[in-house]
Amino acid sequence: MSDFKLSRRGLLKTGAVAGAGLATPMFFTSAARAYTNEPTGSTVTLGFNVPQSGPYADEGADELRAYQLAVKHLNGEGDGGMMNTFSSKELKGNGILGKKVEYVTGDTQTKSDAARASAKSMIEKDGAVMITGGSSSGVAIAVQGLCQEAGVIFMAGLTHSNDTTGKDKKANGFRHFFNGYMSGAALAPVLANRYGTDRKAYHLTADYTWGWTQQESIAAATEALGWETVNNVLTPLTATDFSSYIAPVLNSGADVLVLNHYGGNMVNSLTNAVQFGLKDKQVNGKNFEIVVPLYSRLMARGAGENVKGILGSTNWHWSLQDEGSQAFVKSFGQEYGFPPSQAAHTVYCQTLLYADACERAGTFNPCGVAEALEGFDFDGLGNGPTHYRAEDHQCFKDVLVVQGKENPTSEFDLLEVVEVTPRAQVEYAPDHPMFAGGALGECNPGA
Template identity: 30%
Template structure:
């Protein structure tokens, strides 16, 4: 598993022993790590684009804090919880990492969150959706930043119910993320007077969705709830289109990203409702960031790539305010922070670690209404943070009760 170290935006070839020595010798040294899927089914969601976004944030901050250059580490967890947690522990013990960005995959982020608690290292879970990260799996050092399964269910499932989709069949990713996403959407469906007809689980990175789609078709349900993401989402929706299932069942994109819609094309994705925490064409601030990101990557940023930028800046500002990398003092500053940037105008980090902010219900445009490349979403509704994520008083995080 390859690790890349950079100082500010340039690569560094310092040997591991000297790095470890300098990291531990200076308590004000800031080392940010990024553990994500860099080559698999979720790589387009954050991946190398997230690395670029985090480097942009470090550069915009000035490249240094507390008198030291900010260092940046990158590792590919390959969607394996053991690899993610081992790398986190290694960086904490050897490299003096002071904050870790966790990319896509809920199972990996849950494993890394446990290391964050053990090593007392701030951990920003961004690509992972599982709401348990600020519920039963919460820690004093975990921040869940961009979105979660609760918000996705409250947005997309509620919207489809309003449009008559009462009976649901779920095609679900067979690990923690898929389970939590299906459960969140199913709760919204049943509370809204609908019913769940059935569900089928598909392994991560499934190559052939034919049998799963045919099971959904035979259920007689009105809605096909796709409780998956990334390549699994696009491949399952393509298969449903090829088999004509989407002419009889309304597909529900419970977690879809801009890159997914780009890959599918508007002919296939048009009309889909989805919930997102950010969109590049939402306002002047989002467009300004997107323009800079596009110049570097030739792609518009996803919600989670934008969140990588925001989270990196939020952490660096907390370190500056605390005047130390001491994790407890930095976390105290994070909980006091009012986040007003290109990602959100109204973000706050709650006691359970959730970064509460507005969420947006979007509908994918038709080819006729899209005016230019990447012009894919039409805003349907803006959800206040407490309606999207639920109230803090309802959190299942033990820290809230203390």
């Protein structure tokens, strides 16, 4: 047994040290844990959460390529890509806030639970200060919620559901990609112009959040121009053969089929529709038409020749001739030997936008970064003048209406841009009924 004796001198010393500690200004002590995963060394870690397995693995691989390219550019390697055309000139090629950018990757598997698990692991084990990526709205909404709780920024990848910045919006989440409402607003006038205002549309819709919101958006936009929606049939996400859903279209009186499908669903339903001769059919004295509101070049490849002449919308296309797009296509093409997809473009932009916001805010603190992104106006990233709206963290920019090319010159040359719909035409109020029901809440810096 040992005796513990506290002398008067010892008590004074201990008291002085404790007092000094307590008297230290708060920012010195709180700085160590001011926000989740504050980078303390010479590097900063970003978490790229993309589908590396599962049905969207090819899209995920393209996203990863773009992320790696963005990291190279941020660290001052390569030709700089869109950093050279970006209207903000904060990025100098010396990392972010002088810290070299490193990254970790996760596999979302296009499953919400797997995506949340991989994001959690990157935040808790790898110290990722920002999570980005994804190729599905279900996943984006799930990961966005997790990032809000964890106190890190989420820069969404390919997510098109209105809900991501609608009822499920979060203060820590930001979306560069367009949404179902914008597709409808951009596409409807072109459809009315090409096919007339007296049309009867039959919708086949994937039975989940993205399908519902897109169908609602397209139906509302086309009905406003005089179209009638004859029917909307929900199809299971797991469906492969759509013949039994296509067959009733033949005798429904409809003269337009709208396929609110994405990925494998889109490839299969479009293939089936063309097999059943819908493209060559005459109804109500008009040519029968098929519309695919959300196009992806990677998916269009799966449908092969069936995409020819089919109208749809897309966030970005590599054939755009603006300075930013050309810089990105050149940089990506020289690195990988083929042009980038819209998924690659949006995630590249998101990475630069995040890095730029950190520089402007002078911190990685999510609340500082969010404040820098809110209401930010920029240009030079391939979509013309763009605005990151503060109220819902949705980007507003021009939307492309595209069409399956009749005579493609290569396996990448499948779509052609038929119209660049100006931003003003696709804007909506933050409290629009299609986006109602949620609240952004307060920014969460975490620990």
